[in-house]
Amino acid sequence: MIRVEKLQKTYGTGTRARPVLHGIDLNIARGTIRAVVGPSGAVKGTLARCVNLLERPTSGRVWVAGTDVTDLPERELRHARRAIGTVFQSANLLRRRTAAENVAVPLRYLGVTARDEKRRVAELLERVGLTDRADSYPAQLSSGQRQRVGIARALARRPRVLLSDEATSGLDPDATRSVLALLRELRTDRGLAILLITHEMEVVREAADTAILLRDGRVAESGPVDQLVADPRSALGNALLPDRPFAQERPGLGTWRVTYQGHEVPTDWLTRLGADHGLDVHVLSATVEEIAGRVAGRATIAIDEDRADELTLALDGWGIHAEPLPPGGPLVPEEPSVPSDPVREAVAETAV
Ligand code: ADP
Numbered sequence: 334m335i336r337v338e339k340l341q342k343t344y345g346t347g348t349r350a351r352p353v354l355h356g357i358d359l360n361i362a363r364g365t366i367r368a369v370v371g372p373s374g375a376v377k378g379t380l381a382r383c384v385n386l387l388e389r390p391t392s393g394r395v396w397v398a399g400t401d402v403t404d405l406p407e408r409e410l411r412h413a414r415r416a417i418g419t420v421f422q423s424a425n426l427l428r429r430r431t432a433a434e435n436v437a438v439p440l441r442y443l444g445v446t447a448r449d450e451k452r453r454v455a456e457l458l459e460r461v462g463l464t465d466r467a468d469s470y471p472a473q474l475s476s477g478q479r480q481r482v483g484i485a486r487a488l489a490r491r492p493r494v495l496l497s498d499e500a501t502s503g504l505d506p507d508a509t510r511s512v513l514a515l516l517r518e519l520r521t522d523r524g525l526a527i528l529l530i531t532h533e534m535e536v537v538r539e540a541a542d543t544a545i546l547l548r549d550g551r552v553a554e555s556g557p558v559d560q561l562v563a564d565p566r567s568a569l570g571n572a573l574l575p576d577r578p579f580a581q582e583r584p585g586l587g588t589w590r591v592t593y594q595g596h597e598v599p600t601d602w603l604t605r606l607g608a609d610h611g612l613d614v615h616v617l618s619a620t621v622e623e624i625a626g627r628v629a630g631r632a633t634i635a636i637d638e639d640r641a642d643e644l645t646l647a648l649d650g651w652g653i654h655a656e657p658l659p660p661g662g663p664l665v666p667e668e669p670s671v672p673s674d675p676v677r678e679a680v681a682e683t684a685v
Contacts, residue, residue: 339358361527376549422500499530593652
């Protein structure tokens with residue numbers, strides 16, 4: 334639905350030339366949500382503007398719904414842009430127009446008749462669950478509702494691709510959840526290809542099928558979210574389901590990091606290690622969540638060093654990845670370092 338190949342972007346020319354995107358490849362299929370995630374300065378904004386054709390790439394190609402739009406003349410580009418609906422961080426609604434009038438704006442440009450306009454606006458507002466707020470002005474709506482009006486407006490041109498540029502930044506958790514639930518429905522019901530530009534891992538966790546980590550204008554990592562989470566070496570997977578801090582190693586016990594995802598993994602694996610294999614397992618930290626519709630877990634456990642083979646054999650059989658943590662490895666100290674206390678130090682010195 335969207336394909337980006339070897340996309341490069343340089344701002345300025347000559348001695349002021351500043352390359353910011355360095356050969357990005359990106360593919361978003363119909364009916365999928367792909368997140369592009371990265372800190373500010375990762376050049377997500379420029380990528381978004383190249384994808385929705387507000388910015389011309391310096392080199393590389395962009396296809397939208399099967400059309401190569403890279404070199405289209407301005408007039409045709411405007412037409413091609415209709416295939417992409419964009420939702421921005423702040424919905425940018427017209428303050429003096431009602432929700433219904435805001436949604437109607439793009440329809441006016443399409444030359445839709447007044448009767449059709451009314452029908453389509455009603456359909457769109459129903460789609461985003463705001464039928465009863467049609468006559469409300471933006472100031473009378475919550476931030477989440479405003480964002481849903483923005484989505485209805487973006488859908489007015491019947492786009493095949495939706496670009497969400499930090500659309501949930503600044504929303505409270507409930508509003509974020511409702512906007513993401515709506516995006517997921519649109520992906521499934523309308524088969525939209527959705528590009529989700531975000532700096533929030535929570536958003537990726539909750540909505541994305543696949544994700545790309547962008548760093549300094551380069552793709553640092555990319556893959557299906559469930560696979561990233563299951564990969565103990567993935568920085569993005571780690572950010573999506575962070576290892577929890579855990580207590581110090583126990584003498585005589587080996588410490589293991591355990592990573593898994595998918596419904597095939599028995600959720601009672603920990604109990605079974607004891608019951609079926611007679612292993613005495615110490616749980617040092619654990620976190621289990623549903624990510625991309627699948628169970629994903631990370632745990633740090635300790636067992637008798639002599640029984641490592643039995644542990645890996647049992648876990649392997651369930652499709653659970655386990656790796657030993659080296660002594661003094663990536664351990665988080667049990668006690669966070671306490672800032673120095675000048676009074677106590679002074680007392681201690683006097684005592685000496
Ligand atoms: P992000 O969205 O990840 O914060 P942007 O893509 O907005 O990053 O910007 C990436 C870099 O490109 C920034 O250093 C910014 O200053 C620069 N930049 C963005 N837009 C322009 C522009 N129109 N002209 C020149 N430099 C720009």
